[in-house]
Amino acid sequence: MSDKNATEMLRADPAGVSRAAEIVRGGGIVAVPTETVYGLAARADSDAAIARIYAAKGRPSINPLIVHIASMDEARKVADFSDEAERVAARVWPGSVTLVLPRRKDADLANAISAGLPTIAVRMPDHQVMRALITRVGVPLGAPSANLSNTVSPTSAHHVAATLDGRIDMILDGGDCPTGLESSILAIRQNGRWDQLRAGPVDLDALHRQLYGSALAPVQPSASIEAPGQLTRHYSPGKPVRLSASTKKNGEFLIGFGSSGGDCNLSESGNLQEAAARLYACLHLAAQSSRPRIAVSRIPDKGIGKAINDRLRRAAS
Numbered sequence: 467m468s469d470k471n472a473t474e475m476l477r478a479d480p481a482g483v484s485r486a487a488e489i490v491r492g493g494g495i496v497a498v499p500t501e502t503v504y505g506l507a508a509r510a511d512s513d514a515a516i517a518r519i520y521a522a523k524g525r526p527s528i529n530p531l532i533v534h535i536a537s538m539d540e541a542r543k544v545a546d547f548s549d550e551a552e553r554v555a556a557r558v559w560p561g562s563v564t565l566v567l568p569r570r571k572d573a574d575l576a577n578a579i580s581a582g583l584p585t586i587a588v589r590m591p592d593h594q595v596m597r598a599l600i601t602r603v604g605v606p607l608g609a610p611s612a613n614l615s616n617t618v619s620p621t622s623a624h625h626v627a628a629t630l631d632g633r634i635d636m637i638l639d640g641g642d643c644p645t646g647l648e649s650s651i652l653a654i655r656q657n658g659r660w661d662q663l664r665a666g667p668v669d670l671d672a673l674h675r676q677l678y679g680s681a682l683a684p685v686q687p688s689a690s691i692e693a694p695g696q697l698t699r700h701y702s703p704g705k706p707v708r709l710s711a712s713t714k715k716n717g718e719f720l721i722g723f724g725s726s727g728g729d730c731n732l733s734e735s736g737n738l739q740e741a742a743a744r745l746y747a748c749l750h751l752a753a754q755s756s757r758p759r760i761a762v763s764r765i766p767d768k769g770i771g772k773a774i775n776d777r778l779r780r781a782a783s
């Protein structure tokens with residue numbers, strides 16, 4: 467093809483991953499499946515590559531990125547791990563928890579990646595395609611969700627193409643994301659205090675109880691100022707959203723749960739994991755439908771249901 471803005475779409479097989487690694491190593495930006503949502507990956511040590519991510523997404527420069535690593539050796543080169551952070555990492559990685567820790571002064575990272583903060587967000591993903599890509603490129607990757615800023619997050623290659631086609635170098639199609647919600651974000655402070663900065667697939671309150679036998683303290687007000695991405699309207703389907711709907715009104719696209727039916731049902735058996743994995747696909751369908759409004763059935767506020775409700779409240783705000 468001669469159009470130099472065309473975005474390649476390749477299957478996430480070994481040849482596809484190899485091609486993606488070549489592009490990323492050369493400073494390009496590639497959408498890649500992870501267990502949470504599709505990420506838009508670039509080498510974390512390149513100012514130019516990280517700038518391309520912000521530009522492609524239309525992301526405000528005050529909203530920092532998560533650095534994805536494939537080993538603890540890599541993690542310890544970008545962040546200062548206290549004994550407690552080591553203990554938590556050993557417990558949750560690889561997996562859907564992002565740790566916010568002090569950024570190492572000598573970290574080989576683009577400045578813009580942490581938006582000028584003294585901390586850095588780090589995660590070791592548990593998806594073989596993303597892990598293979600990090601390993602092949604050989605340096606940590608900065609990777610926010612692979613969508614235009616303020617739109618619904620992508621859980622399929624098709625969702626990525628819907629907003630980023632022509633704006634990025636390549637999409638690796640690895641099928642649907644198994645977990646389907648962005649990572650839980652946990653800041654571990656130098657005094658040992660935990661701040662949950664974003665609810666996600668892993669229940670941080672339950673984790674704190676397992677490790678320390680006590681509940682997670684409520685979030686300090688300063689924590690939300692530190693994470694600007696959490697304050698802005700996010701995950702917006704671009705239409706009014708009505709929550710805890712028991713019936714469908716005229717003009718509404720109903721996202722149901724359990725026996726409530728709906729135009730798209732999150733989980734007919736009432737399984738919250740399944741509902742999380744299907745949430746963004748249903749929101750994408752609702753956004754594309756000709757109905758002007760969206761209604762969503764009540765989702766139980768327990769376990770991963772807390773993270774689903776967090777995303778729905780943002781979609782409705």
Ligand code: AMP
Binds near residue numbers: 587610692
């Ligand atoms: P996304 O990858 O699009 O899900 O966005 C990453 C999220 O991580 C955003 O909400 C950021 O605000 C948050 N984040 C990244 N780095 C930091 C940091 N150093 N401190 C607090 N939050 C962070």
Ligand code: MG
Binds near residue numbers: 611619
């Ligand atoms: Mg995002």
